[in-house]
Amino acid sequence: MPRLSCFNCNGNHNLRDCPLPRNQSNINKKRKEFASKHNMGVRYHLSEDQRFSHMVPGQLSQKLRKALGLKDNQLPRHIYRYDIIMQSIGKMFLYNYLSRCIYIYTFLLSVINF
Numbered sequence: 001m002p003r004l005s006c007f008n009c010n011g012n013h014n015l016r017d018c019p020l021p022r023n024q025s026n027i028n029k030k031r032k033e034f035a036s037k038h039n040m041g042v043r044y045h046l047s048e049d050q051r052f053s054h055m056v057p058g059q060l061s062q063k064l065r066k067a068l069g070l071k072d073n074q075l076p077r078h079i080y081r082y083d084i085i086m087q088s089i090g091k092m093f094l095y096n097y098l099s100r101c102i103y104i105y106t107f108l109l110s111v112i113n114f
């Protein structure tokens, strides 16, 4: 049987079976050690080449902003297009919902023979 190592007290049991009061900073430290030892929590795309580490998703560099002809207070055009697309999807759902309501309403009226 493999020897267990409690994150709290280093004893031969799991953390959930530990009889001693919990020392959270100790537990966090041991968890981190365990994760780095077993290569957990390391993203595969961070482990090797760091060519694109200066890039942040969704953030435009000054160079790109200049290339797109954007002013300092201006968002790129695709953001506005996204907004328009989402608005039209919202309208579509609303009209769909309203037309169903009207359909059900007229159906109910016809059933009760008004």
Ligand SMILES: [Zn+2]
Residues within 6 Å of the ligand: 006, 007, 008, 009, 010, 011, 013, 014, 015, 017, 018, 019, 020
């Ligand atoms: Zn323990």
